[in-house]
Amino acid sequence: MVRRLYGSAELQERLQVSRARVVQITSRPDFPEPFDRLAGGAVWLVEDVEAWIAEHRPWQAQGANPDES
Template sequence: MVRRLYGSAELQERLGVSRARVVQITSRPDFPAPFDRLAGGTVWLVEDVEAWIAVHRPHQARGVNPDEA
């Protein structure tokens, strides 16, 4: 089973926000808990983050924008 992960850089790209904004978003109590904290930074499971996006940023949910397919 392949686990897909998002790090800070992937979150920046996925959400279209700055590094500082990623820190703010990932510090929210409703943001998913990290999958792991590595020497290179914190990582989150893609499916957890995508579920959060579907609830908290539905305009960015996968499948809403045809350009994201």
């Protein structure tokens, strides 16, 4: 089973926000807990983050943008 993960850089790209904003978002009590913390920083399961996006940022949910591939 392949696990897909997001690190801070992937979150920045996925959410289209700055690095500082990623820190703010991931510090929210309603944001998923990291799957693990590595030397390079925390990583989150893609499905956990996508579920959070669907609930808290529906305009950015997968498939919400017709221009998204």
